[in-house]
Amino acid sequence: MDNIILIGFMGSGKSTVGIKLSYRLRRAMEDTDKLIEKEEGRTISEIFATDGEAYFRNLETECLKKLLRTETHKIISAGGGLPIREENHALLRKLGTVIYLRAKAETIYERVKHDTSRPLLQGDDPQGKIRRLMSERTEIYEKTSDIIIDVDDKDFEIIIEEIVEAMEERQGD
Numbered sequence: 312m313d314n315i316i317l318i319g320f321m322g323s324g325k326s327t328v329g330i331k332l333s334y335r336l337r338r339a340m341e342d343t344d345k346l347i348e349k350e351e352g353r354t355i356s357e358i359f360a361t362d363g364e365a366y367f368r369n370l371e372t373e374c375l376k377k378l379l380r381t382e383t384h385k386i387i388s389a390g391g392g393l394p395i396r397e398e399n400h401a402l403l404r405k406l407g408t409v410i411y412l413r414a415k416a417e418t419i420y421e422r423v424k425h426d427t428s429r430p431l432l433q434g435d436d437p438q439g440k441i442r443r444l445m446s447e448r449t450e451i452y453e454k455t456s457d458i459i460i461d462v463d464d465k466d467f468e469i470i471i472e473e474i475v476e477a478m479e480e481r482q483g484d
């Protein structure tokens with residue numbers, strides 16, 4: 312399908328890039344976290360607190376399957392952990408072009424340090440958690456994506472232009 316899917320660590324800018332890209336390309340945008348919150352009628356933090364991470368991961372796979380049945384030509388921002396489950400790789404790739412917004416751990420920490428909406432980064436050592444999760448995930452993000460955009464120290468406008476250029480190059484191939 313011809314969707315554009317944004318993947319990457321929490322705080323890598325998927326939501327903001329998604330919104331700006333949706334204006335730039337005149338495509339509607341979806342966000343898996345928001346779809347799940349709407350469907351469940353509660354926040355991600357509440358889902359984690361009440362039913363745990365495994366339950367949330369099942370919701371993510373269900374959400375992906377639903378998107379595959381219903382969506383074309385959209386921008387889709389995927390939750391940071393969604394690409395990790397093996398089963399989701401093929402689903403993501405079927406859904407469209409996968410773009411990985413790659414950021415360094417320091418960039419992520421600066422962006423999320425005051426945030427309380429991400430259950431995996433709460434607790435007393437968020438920097439350590441970011442580094443640990445990142446070392447587990449980076450290879451998977453790279454393997455799952457068609458395009459990698461480094462986002463550290465870049466304005467969103469530049470990131471959007473790099474994505475548009477990379478998409479045009481792919482279409483020209």
Ligand code: S3P
Nearest residue numbers: 320321322344390391392429430
């Ligand atoms: C998660 C990322 C979050 C959200 C949940 C778990 C993760 O999405 O799905 O808190 O495992 O990285 P964002 O990447 O949009 O913050």
